[in-house]
Amino acid sequence: MNNLQSNGVIYIVTGENCSYEACQSAISLKRHNPDLSITIFTDQQVQEDCFERVIPISTYIYNSCRQSAKLSYLAQSPYQNTLYLDSDTYICDDIRELFMLLEKFDLAAAHASQRWGVEYTVENIPDCFPEFNAGILLFKKSPQVEEFFNTWLSLYQRDLKRNLVSNYLPDQPTFREAIYHSNLRVATLTPEYNCRFIQPGFVNKAVKILHGRHFNLSNIAETINVNNKRRIHYMGMRGNLKIVKHHQDLTQVKQYIRFRQSLQQRGWRETFVLALKEIFKK
Structure with a gap:
């Protein structure tokens, strides 16, 4: 793994609420990764000592966006x-x-659980090309990546002027457009590293990063990681996370499929004979 001094985490937030959220997120990060450096870009006063750097954001740059x-x-x-x-x-x-991914790739992100393709389409990109969630991004510093970010920003500002989506303009569609036309080596993160628990989803192994708002994120983390087997998650009506355990032992399922296939291909008589042979082998 690279020297930890070259690795770090950043938050870019505006407004009091998001700055407070970033502080809480950074506390959870430091709890498990105490040697990771954290920098926050913000237009607010931040008192938390879990940030190694606090870099002010000029209000004219984002202009309420x-x-x-x-x-x-x-x-x-x-x-x-x-x-x-x-x-x-x-x-x-x-x-x-x-x-470690950045030893082979320029950028990494997870597939988006919510895609904006219906309301916010991008021309000349096939539907089979995925939309990534831009809330968790891993990237290395390079001229190519910097050029990519400049392109992404230009595309986003272009669509701000078009006013394509009322009241809110997501950055995922232009992120997808910029990636499609770039030459970057892009890795796809698994859902465990960007678990959008507020929407139905599937995870396998331990969830490392939760992504979403909830009044008790520590409880969500405990619930979703009660085991690390295959499981489906969805949010209940009262804001409590529901877990559906996936059936782990597929032996009976596979046997049933083989049985049905044998009936179709060989008929009852030959299938019965083969079944007897299997039984006596055991």
Whole structure:
């Protein structure tokens, strides 16, 4: 793994609420990753001592659009290898292995659980090309990555002028567009490193990063990581996380499928004979 001094985490937030969220997220990060350096870009006064750097955001840059601030400051990360986190994240475990990806890739992100393709389409990109969630980004510092961020910001500002989506303009569609037309080596993170628990999903192994707002994120982390087997999660009506355990032993399922296939291909008589042979073998 690279020297930890070259690895770090950044938050880019505006407004009191998001700054407070970032502080809580950073506390959870430090709990499991005490040697990771954290920098916050913000327009607020931050008192938490879990940040190694606090860099002020000029209000004229984002002009009341927090996504513009994010896109403007990503390239200003003080680290060679950077993990960007949205403020509404909660770190459940050691996540330093993420930086190993940057030994082979330029950027990494997880597939988006919510895609904007219906309301916000991008021309000349096939539907089969995925939309990534831009709330958790891993990237290395390089001229190519900096050029990518500049392109992303330009595309986002272009669509701000178009006013494509009322009241809120997501940054995921332009992120997808910028990636599609770039030459970056992009790795896809598994859902365990960007678990959008507020929407139905599937995870396998331990969830490392929760992404979403909830009044008790520590409880969500405990519930979703009650075991690390295959499981489906969804949010209940009262804000409590529901877990559906996936059936682990597939032996009976496979036997039933073989039985049905044998009936179709061989008929009852030959299937019965083969079944007897299997039984007596055991």
